[in-house]
Amino acid sequence: MDNHYCIYICGVGGQGIIKTSTIIGEAAMNQGLDVVMSEIHGMSQRGGSVSTELKIGGYNSSIIPNQAADMLLSFEPVETIRGLDNVNSETKIVYNTHPIIPSSTDKEYPSVDGITKTLKENFKHVLPIDGTRLAIEAGSVLSLNMVLLGAVTADDKFPLTKESVIEAMKNNLKPKFHEMNLKAIESGYESIKG
Amino acid sequence: MNLKELVTGESGEKQFLLGNEAAVRGVIEAGVSIAATYPGTPSSEIGNVLSVLAKDANIYFEFSTNEKVAMEVAATAAASGLRSFTFMKHVGMNVAADSFMTTAYSGVTGGMVILVADDPSLFSSQNEQDTRNYARIANVPILEPSNCQEVKDMVKYAFDLSEQFGIPVIVRTTTRVSHMRGVVEFGDVNDNSSNNDNHWKRGHFKKDPSKYVPVPAFAGDMHIRLWDKINEIEGISAKSEFNREIDFSDEKSYGLIASSSAYNYAHDVVKFNDLDVNILKLGFSYPFPQDKVVEFIEDLDEVFVVEEVDPIIERDVLAAIGAKNLDVIVHGKLDGTFPLYHEFNSDIVAQGLDKVLNFDEKTAVSYSLGLEELQENIPSRAPVLCAGCPHRAMYYGINLAIEELGLKPEDVIFASDIGCYTLGINPPYNAADYLLSMGSSVGDGCGFSVSTDQKVASFIGDSTFFHSGVSPLINAVHNKHNFVLTVLDNRITAMTGGQPNPGIPVDGMGDEAPEVSIRKLALACGCDYVRVINPFNLEQVVKTYKEAFERNDTAVIISKAPCTLIKGLTKKPPVNFVEGNCNYCDKCVSELACPAISKVDGKITIDKAQCDGCNVCIQVCKYGALEAGR
Numbered sequence: 125m126d127n128h129y130c131i132y133i134c135g136v137g138g139q140g141i142i143k144t145s146t147i148i149g150e151a152a153m154n155q156g157l158d159v160v161m162s163e164i165h166g167m168s169q170r171g172g173s174v175s176t177e178l179k180i181g182g183y184n185s186s187i188i189p190n191q192a193a194d195m196l197l198s199f200e201p202v203e204t205i206r207g208l209d210n211v212n213s214e215t216k217i218v219y220n221t222h223p224i225i226p227s228s229t230d231k232e233y234p235s236v237d238g239i240t241k242t243l244k245e246n247f248k249h250v251l252p253i254d255g256t257r258l259a260i261e262a263g264s265v266l267s268l269n270m271v272l273l274g275a276v277t278a279d280d281k282f283p284l285t286k287e288s289v290i291e292a293m294k295n296n297l298k299p300k301f302h303e304m305n306l307k308a309i310e311s312g313y314e315s316i317k318g
Numbered sequence: 319m320n321l322k323e324l325v326t327g328e329s330g331e332k333q334f335l336l337g338n339e340a341a342v343r344g345v346i347e348a349g350v351s352i353a354a355t356y357p358g359t360p361s362s363e364i365g366n367v368l369s370v371l372a373k374d375a376n377i378y379f380e381f382s383t384n385e386k387v388a389m390e391v392a393a394t395a396a397a398s399g400l401r402s403f404t405f406m407k408h409v410g411m412n413v414a415a416d417s418f419m420t421t422a423y424s425g426v427t428g429g430m431v432i433l434v435a436d437d438p439s440l441f442s443s444q445n446e447q448d449t450r451n452y453a454r455i456a457n458v459p460i461l462e463p464s465n466c467q468e469v470k471d472m473v474k475y476a477f478d479l480s481e482q483f484g485i486p487v488i489v490r491t492t493t494r495v496s497h498m499r500g501v502v503e504f505g506d507v508n509d510n511s512s513n514n515d516n517h518w519k520r521g522h523f524k525k526d527p528s529k530y531v532p533v534p535a536f537a538g539d540m541h542i543r544l545w546d547k548i549n550e551i552e553g554i555s556a557k558s559e560f561n562r563e564i565d566f567s568d569e570k571s572y573g574l575i576a577s578s579s580a581y582n583y584a585h586d587v588v589k590f591n592d593l594d595v596n597i598l599k600l601g602f603s604y605p606f607p608q609d610k611v612v613e614f615i616e617d618l619d620e621v622f623v624v625e626e627v628d629p630i631i632e633r634d635v636l637a638a639i640g641a642k643n644l645d646v647i648v649h650g651k652l653d654g655t656f657p658l659y660h661e662f663n664s665d666i667v668a669q670g671l672d673k674v675l676n677f678d679e680k681t682a683v684s685y686s687l688g689l690e691e692l693q694e695n696i697p698s699r700a701p702v703l704c705a706g707c708p709h710r711a712m713y714y715g716i717n718l719a720i721e722e723l724g725l726k727p728e729d730v731i732f733a734s735d736i737g738c739y740t741l742g743i744n745p746p747y748n749a750a751d752y753l754l755s756m757g758s759s760v761g762d763g764c765g766f767s768v769s770t771d772q773k774v775a776s777f778i779g780d781s782t783f784f785h786s787g788v789s790p791l792i793n794a795v796h797n798k799h800n801f802v803l804t805v806l807d808n809r810i811t812a813m814t815g816g817q818p819n820p821g822i823p824v825d826g827m828g829d830e831a832p833e834v835s836i837r838k839l840a841l842a843c844g845c846d847y848v849r850v851i852n853p854f855n856l857e858q859v860v861k862t863y864k865e866a867f868e869r870n871d872t873a874v875i876i877s878k879a880p881c882t883l884i885k886g887l888t889k890k891p892p893v894n895f896v897e898g899n900c901n902y903c904d905k906c907v908s909e910l911a912c913p914a915i916s917k918v919d920g921k922i923t924i925d926k927a928q929c930d931g932c933n934v935c936i937q938v939c940k941y942g943a944l945e946a947g948r
Contacts, residue, residue, distance in 0.1 A: 136699065146499065150319070150334040153501045159334070160465070161499035164441055171913055172701040182589075184465065185582035186498045189664040191683065202696045212683065227913035231697040242688045295319070 127157060127181045127283035130188045131276065132210040134175040135199025136224050140269030143296065145176040147273065151284050151292035152180050162186035171227065173203055180283055191215075194281060197272055199255070200224050201236045204243070216249040218275050218316065220268065222256035251275070251316060258311045263304035270305040274312025286313060321367055325374045331504045337496040338363035340466040341405070341433055341489075344473025346375050348429065349508030350403045351519045352395035353379045354388035356785060357814035358407030359442040360496040361435035365405070365826070366815060372827045376510045378518040381817050381826040384756070384785040385410035386417055389432070393421045396430035396486070397530060398521035401477055401510070405433035408449050413756065413786070415452070418486075422456040423540035424530050425484040425547075428521065429477035433489045435496045438579075438626045438661035442813075444736070444755070446659060448628040449490045453604040457548050460488040460604045461560065462578040466500035468601060472560065474505065479554070483547045492626060494579040494661065552605035560601030561610050567594035570617045572675070576624040577603055577631060583667040584624040591668070591677055595622070606634040608641075615639070615646050622671060623650035626662055649674055701741060705914035706882035706889070706930025708853040709739045709806055713747035714910055714934065715859030716775060716804075723864055730773045731766050735759035735787075737779035738813045738881075739806050746909050749777065757786025763801035763872075764794050773867055774801035780836060781811035781819040788839060794872040795844035802866040802873045805836050808881040816883060840874040847873040854879060856937040882930050890931025891947030895922050900943035906935045 131148070135141045142163050152159035162177040177188045191212040198204035198219035211217060221240070225233050243250045253275060259268040273293070277286040290309060294302055319333055324343045327333065335343070341364050345353065353372070355365045365381065372379035382388035385406045395402035406414065411434050418432070434452070437443040453460035459479060461472040469491065476487040514520050528536045555561065566588055576584040577600045588595050598614040600607065615621050615635070623632040632650035639646055649655040649670070656662065656670040672678040703710045720730050727748065734740050734750035735758060742749035752762055763776035778787050783805050791803065811817040818824045818831075825831035840848045847869055849862050859877075866873035880887055892914070900922060907917050912935060914928035922943070929947075936944045 146334065149499055153332060153334045159501065162494060163336075163497050163499065164493070171699065171704070173699045183582075184585040185579075185664055186494065186500070187583070187663045189586075189668075202699075205693055205696050206699075208689075208693065225916060225918070226697050226699040227702055227911065227916060231695050233697055234692060234695065239692065242686070242692050246685045246689050 129180045129281065129283050130193045131178045131195045131197055132175065132188055132193040132207050133178065133197045134173065134203045134207040136203065137172055137174050139174070139199045140266070141174050141176055141199060144269040144273050145178055147292045147296050148178055148276065148284065148289065150295065151288040154292060155284055155288050157283065158182050160184070160186040173206060175207065195276065195279060197276055199268065199272060201239050202233065205239065211247065213248055215247065216251060216279050217243060217247055218251045218253065218272070220255035220272065221252045222254065253312070253315045255312065258315065259308055262308035262311055267301075267304050267308035270308035271312035271315075274309035275316045277309070278313045278316035321370055322374065324367065325371055327504045329504055329506045332501055333504070334499055335466050335502045336363060337466045337469045337491060337498045339367055340470040340502045341473050342367045342371065343502065343504060344470040345377070345403050346371075347470070347505050347507050348474045348477040349401055349510035350377055350477070351400040351510055351521070352392060352402040353377050353404070354382045354391040355405050356382055356385045356388055356410060357811055357817045358410045358435075359814055360437055360491070360493040361405050361407050361433065362814040362817075364433065365817060369817070369826050369828070373517050376512055376518050378516070379826050381811075381819065383820060385414040389414035389417045389421065392430055392432070393417060393426070393486075394523070395521065396426035396428045397424070398428070398523040400428040400519060400521040401481070402428060402430050403433070405435070407443065408434055408436045408447050409443060409445065409755065410434070411449055411452055418452070419456050420532055421486050422458045423532055423537060423544055425543070426480060426486055427484065429481035430486040431473060431476040431480060431489060432486055433473065433491065435491045435493065436627065437493050439493070441493050444753070446627050448630065449488065450603065450630045451628065453488050454630075457544050458486055458488060459551055459555070459602070460490055462490050462601055462603050463495055464578055464581045464599070464601070465495065466498055466502050468560075469495060470502050471505070472601065479551070483551055485544070485547050485551075490578070492579045492661065548605050552607070555602040555605050556607040556609040558602040558607070561607050562599055563614060564597045564599060567596055569594040571619045572621070573598065573615055573618045574622040574624060575600060575611065575614070575631060575635060577601065578626060580624045580626045580662050580667070583662050583664045584622075586664050587668045587671060593671065593675060593677060595671075600631060603631060608634070608638050611635060612638055612642055612644070616642070616644055618646050620647040620649060620674065622655065622674075623648060624656065624662070624667055624670075625650075627659065629658070700744070702744070702913050703738065703741050704882050705912050705925070705928040706932040707738070708808055708877055708879035708881075709742065710747075710910070710912065711853040711856065711932065711934045712804060712806060712859060712877050713742050713749045714938070715853070715856055716749070716863050717747065718856075719860045719863035719867065722860065723867055725773065730775055731770070733759040733762040733766060733774060733776040735776075735778040735782050736813075737782055737806070739777055739779060742777070746911050755786075756782055757790060760787045760790035760794060760803060763803060764790060764797065764799040767799040767801045776801055776803045778803065778805055779812070780805060780807040780809065780821045783836060784820045784834070788843070791840065791843045791845070791872070799872055800870050802863070802875065805874065805876045807836055807876050807878045810881045810884055812881045812883065816881070836876055840876070845872055845874045847871065848876070849874070850876045850878050852879060853877040854932050854934055856934060882932075890933065892926040892929035892931055893924055893933065893935060894945050894947055895924050896943050896945055897921070899941045901941045903941070906938055906944065910935055910938050
């Protein structure tokens with residue numbers, strides 16, 4: 125069978141989720157793999173939840189079936205919880221631990237340590253990373269998406285090479301940010317591998 | 319990828335494209351000269367991309383005031399021998415329908431393609447209507463791409479088909495097709511070089527009233543000619559490569575017919591569950607390729623029909639079975655195998671197939687109570703009006719004016735319209751009570767004002783006012799209706815991503831353009847009370863609303879301030895919180911509800927990254943706890 129791999133990517137509008145997903149998709153295409161991706165537009169600039177779905181390897185549908193993601197990559201703790209319909213016991217759950225508090229006042233924002241504890245009780249591969257801090261260390265909080273991109277490439281089952289992902293990043297983002305982005309990708313990679 | 323690749327990319331090149339970007343490449347390969355639209359999600363990005371590429375691609379492109387005008391621009395271009403393209407969201411087709419119906423009768427000379435993006439599951443729409451019904455009402459061909467490559471290929475093919483038979487052709491996408499990304503291999507580009515001083519080619523309209531003027535004497539013959547075309551095209555759809563069989567089995571018991579995004583789910587369920595089911599994929603679904611379908615189903619025992627939204631192909635299949643007296647059981651929406659509404663996915667399709675085939679042995683996974691509790695108790699993150707949004711200031715101001723006039727919320731009906739400001743439906747503003755369609759707030763104001771003794775406040779955006787608000791405003795004045803119309807002029811078509819409209823001095827290709835004044839329009843309609851106000855001046859907002867509500871005519875208030883998302887605006891520094899002055903009344907958090915203001919550990923916090931310095935909160939706070947940033 126082909127190299128199947130499904131990634132559900134989620135977070136909040138403005139975090140660079142669609143760009144990150146497009147970079148992975150383009151890298152997959154350049155490696156000669158079948159790839160489809162789904163994204164929902166329209167509300168992303170208004171503080172809403174944003175998610176994309178990426179499927180590599182012989183799929184026609186760009187939507188991940190229930191509990192079929194190989195990786196859940198979340199840019200924000202609570203959005204991780206919102207994306208759990210996609211995961212199973214083998215799914216790698218990688219998430220940024222820095223919360224973005226919504227302006228809605230319906231429910232109180234839960235403690236991030238509590239989220240991590242509960243996730244670890246239920247799933248085998250729970251990988252919280254302080255992506256926002258790593259991004260700031262790399263040069264700007266805006267490189268958070270690159271930190272998380274690096275984290276994806278660290279998964280042994282991920283069918284793309286770090287090099288092809290870096291190549292696609294360079295093709296999609298301005299040269300003046302390449303150095304910072306490379307640093308961010310490396311730190312994300314190390315935080316999972318290391 | 320650089321968008322220019324869509325113009326310069328050579329045949330054989332591959333790109334990872336959004337469905338809507340693939341549509342643009344199809345338009346460029348087809349050699350289109352004229353394109354027009356009114357922005358609407360999920361089709362909006364087509365216009366955004368064309369707006370940037372039009373000049374490089376020898377295309378005249380405009381954002382028309384509405385979909386009907388866009389349809390007319392495209393129809394006349396095609397009647398003049400040019401290839402023309404119009405595109406819209408599904409409900410835009412309702413606006414365009416009057417002229418669309420006649421275009422089917424009169425036909426075209428140059429190819430004309432109408433791309434309509436449906437929105438199953440209503441990600442950003444007021445209904446889930448199925449555009450495939452329009453192909454049948456008007457009697458024009460329709461193509462249903464399933465992926466980005468097909469979007470490109472079918473758009474291009476649709477122009478050839480349209481030109482060959484002199485008939486407009488619809489390409490129907492869904493949100494999942496328009497907003498899918500996938501690998502697209504480019505094809506050859508037809509030449510559309512300009513033959514004059516403009517960057518696009520000019521055609522020539524050859525007069526022929528019997529063809530182009532549907533007076534009763536001519537329209538009857540036009541209808542006959544339309545049927546002749548459609549009957550001939552049925553032979554083409556039956557043989558089209560877009561209607562093809564994908565075989566997974568030698569068994570001949572079960573088959574499946576699917577189209578559009580629904581095909582993708584059906585394909586994956588059959589493939590990854592190793593089901594003994596062959597698939598007939600219908601990409602060219604009207605005129606219905608009956609011979610092809612009969613050939614596929616005649617030896618089957620049972621056939622599934624998998625389609626979003628209405629059971630259209632299913633009814634055609636049932637009719638074919640009836641006509642040919644076949645013995646095949648049909649499983650679709652009508653027998654309850656699949657839902658009658660909302661988009662599908664692989665799980666929904668698998669559940670439907672499982673009812674008949676009993677293959678799915680998935681066991682439910684159970685999690686700890688702690689996880690379930692966590693899932694139920696996370697805060698929602700619904701879209702909200704941005705920090706610094708002028709609409710928030712207006713909604714806060716009108717509610718204050720209503721209170722100061724001694725009116726209760728139930729005494730004032732808020733007739734809303736389509737745009738970001740519909741988000742005013744949410745508490746604490748509660749500023750949307752009734753809504754039908756683009757521009758309906760004005761006509762609804764007319765109706766409520768004669769049907770009730772309640773006050774009526776209608777809200778409409780600048781772009782929506784140009785789209786469909788002017789003609790009902792004339793109605794309001796002439797028929798002496800009594801309501802307050804607010805035009806929320808934020809200098810952009812905001813909800814769909816920031817396209818220009820006639821109120822700003824730029825056109826769809828980025829050139830300078832005359833600015834049409836909303837104030838002068840309202841005055842010309844005959845409104846006696848027209849006020850242009852600064853929404854960020856709370857006192858002025860409240861005073862103006864109080865004045866307007868005391869009147870007995872159609873009062874127009876124009877809130878003029880740019881959308882905070884427009885690039886390049888000069889913004890004031892963020893507001894400061896002065897803790898010592900705070901009385902903890904929470905008015906800024908609970909009544910203004912700006913996303914930049916929150917209460918963390920009992921203390922008001924300003925998110926400096928979000929705050930735009932609109933300073934409305936400073937006017938809301940009576941205690942001086944919020945002060946202008948320096």
